[in-house]
Amino acid sequence: MSIEFEIQTILPATPEQVYLAWLDSEAHSAMTGSKAEASDQVGGRFTAWDGYITGETLELSAGQRIVQSWRTTEFEESEPDSHLEIEFAPVEGGTKLTLRHTALPEHGDQYRQGWVDSYFDPMREYFESR
Numbered sequence: 001m002s003i004e005f006e007i008q009t010i011l012p013a014t015p016e017q018v019y020l021a022w023l024d025s026e027a028h029s030a031m032t033g034s035k036a037e038a039s040d041q042v043g044g045r046f047t048a049w050d051g052y053i054t055g056e057t058l059e060l061s062a063g064q065r066i067v068q069s070w071r072t073t074e075f076e077e078s079e080p081d082s083h084l085e086i087e088f089a090p091v092e093g094g095t096k097l098t099l100r101h102t103a104l105p106e107h108g109d110q111y112r113q114g115w116v117d118s119y120f121d122p123m124r125e126y127f128e129s130r
Helices: 015-022 025-032 106-128
Strands: 003-011 045-048 053-061 065-072 082-091 094-104
Touching: 003 106, 015 025, 015 082, 015 094, 015 106, 025 106, 094 106
Parallel strands: none
Antiparallel strands: 003 094, 045 053, 053 065, 065 082, 082 094
């Protein structure tokens, strides 16, 4: 049985700035505080958090949406990749980022708080300091 969740945050940057940072190795590393290798191409592979996260970019809609396959080193080899959809919408004060994480294995609910601690909070600090 797979699990899924949706979480949101507001970031002090434009949707295009957040979108571009997510898909750029140097910016992604800087905004999370850990080494990442990103790709801004459909079919491009990526890693984050020093290889803890890996996946492939499946769909891109410039400044609006990113869809990726996603897994961590905690996934069993027999478990399929999960599915990550990130949407960026302009709001007063910046961008509303909506993250839908689906097709996670049963142990995957831990990633709900992981997104907040390892992405949303450091991203907010990163964009506030720019």
